[in-house]
Amino acid sequence: MKYVDEFRDAALAQNLARAIAAAVEPDREYRFMEFCGGHTHAISRYGVTDLLPSNVRLIHGPGCPVCVLPVGRLDMAIALALTHEVTLCTYADTLRIPASAGLSLMKARARGADIRMVYSAADALTLAQQQPDKQVVFFAIGFETTTPPTAVVIREAARLGLSNFSVLCCHVLTPPAMRRILDAPAEALALDGLIGPAHVSTIIGSQPYEAIATVYRKPVVIAGFEPLDVMQAILMLVRQCREGRAEVENEFTRAVTREGNRKAQHLMNEVFELRDEFEWRGLGTIPHSALRLRESYAQFDAEQRFALEFKAVADHRGCECGAMLRGVKHPRDCALFATVCTPESPMGACMVSSEGACAAHYTYGRFRDGEDHR
Amino acid sequence: MCLAIPAKVIELLGHDQAVVEMDGVRKQVSLALLDDVIAGDYVIIHVGFALSKVDPDEAEQTLALFAQLGNISAEVP
């Protein structure tokens, strides 16, 4: 696979491992947060930690939109399907997340709700065209990577004059979440740098991270999606640390520019506006961190069409996801991990998606728990 | 962040649609988020939409950088 296999090459990985080992100062620790769920997955799946020196620690951040989706939003989606009897279209990632009252989208489907898995928002639109007598709602989750496709589809729905299509918008933004993490008091959090998300950055560009690097004095290196990209980004972060720099650098130059995808940004801006605030699972309420449909597209807003109200739902008392999403605790620090909380019965945000810190550790890495604590 | 893969555009279909291919697997995707895409370009696909083009020169340079690291002797602390 071109542009994939080359970036998973074992010999090149050894080069990078040696370079990182040579670059680190042996008497200090480096703590880098990889923000993007895709990176968490790549690191775990390829065992990248085994190629890093023991004083380089990777902290898993909140870059998984499934993990940070509040249960209350999922309840709205389930209500749409069960109570309002719409055809609810969703990405597969949401199907198994436990919601309130012992339900999930998958369980709601077993109860008779019409819930369809779609690969693309465009499929939801096609479905609405095919069944004009039924209301179709698209459950739109995701960061800035996934938001432009939703924008395209809403504009198309407007162009077609569809009256049976709407969107439950739960799109969230990356920079505000990064700031929330970095706003934690210094004693609660020790981070030496951030590995910036790959595909979010193709859309928003590298520019939005500049203020973050400056204000918080932390280096940010945007990394491509493959394990070699992540390793190269770590090398660049280590070098910035040694040289006392706190800049934005781009490792993913083959797909990310400083300004990003302007066309996608304009489309998002045309269809969406900022919500005053939005609750993030594990991170609390963050102002100006999420999107809703603009007034001009209000007819496609499922929250308005179906008069839905968001009700906050607290996480399990013993759940340490909040601390984990802020990088302060490791899955094995949570009493629920691998006891009550497993991928089959997830208690909190970090276990629900294969990219959550707990799910990734459980699925790929828990064999390490008996060994050194990494 | 989210799952996206690089694939080669093999056919433009009009109405912002195209067929991309990766190792014999073909998929129809939307080019609505990009301009000036031609057959032969590589694009990054996410949920059925092309998000950006892959710059072949930059890709080469990145790989060359990785390879060069094998030739650089250990940095002097």
Next chain:
Amino acid sequence: MNVKRKARPYVRPLDIANGQVDMSHGSGGRAMAQLIGEMFLPEFDNSYLREGNDSARLPAEPGRLVMASDAHVVSPLFFPGGDIGCLAVHGTVNDLAMMGAQPRWLSASFILEEGLPLAQLQQIARSMGRAAREAGVTIVTGDTKVVERGKGDGVFIATTGIGFLPEDVEIAGDRARPGDRILVSGTLGDHGMAIMAQRESLGFASAIQSDTAPLHELVAVLLQSGADVRVLRDPTRGGLATTLNEIAGQSGVGMMLQESAIPVRPAVASACEFLGLDPLYVANEGKLVAIVAAEDVDVALAALRAHPLGREAAIIGMVQEDPHQFVQMTTRLGGRRIVDWLSGEQLPRIC
């Protein structure tokens, strides 16, 4: 001299081209007899079925009796490389073969959905008959039921197979020991991805074919090689990962795999990338996992590769001591991870 035969009432033959299964075909009456007579008998034709009884009287053979049972609910019914019919035959033949048994006889019970086109049913029956003949097994008995429209997915097929196991063959899931080597007979993920490609909601086109095949002859050549074969299993639902975790649990051992040694076709790898799936968890219907004693691994590999169904066989790892019974893997990058049990159903993901 002409002998005047008793005139038989005219029975209109099944309209296979345009007809559909209806409730009368399951009622036990003439319609059902006709369905069996015109649809199944011609395709499965053998002396047992021609007797027309509800059961088949079968001769004993030397060795131990082995029995296996399977239900087939695949959708779509027809996919690149096969259909539910041949899949049903291969699946049960393989369950017997994984014990080292020679498969002999199959039963086939059909649960048909009202409305299923007879042309499709004939295609399925034809495919089953052909698969059975090619595998050297006989479909000796069966059953037919019809359920109302909406209560079945076209057709469900339940099979039971009987075979015979020579006294000196001991192959079972609890016989893996530290030091044993792990082999697979070929590329992984073909069947599951061939099925996935048919799901409209995913909309991708490829030339991926299901690998559905009967493995008993491959097993026979492997056993004839003289290698000490400890475990055999076909990695169907849940893929290689699930199968290895099952065996690790049964045998009380751990495993260490080499990712770079695991064969996967480029198109399958690519389709998995598109959907965010891991080929290790994708179903196979014509592959086997063999765990053999270390000193016999080269002989075993050569035996597999000499057979058409084992040309791409590979050594993928070894069994090791591990009280936690983890299946671990050295990744293609040189790192380590575990290959855990499948959690629920593997679904495509966006992130």
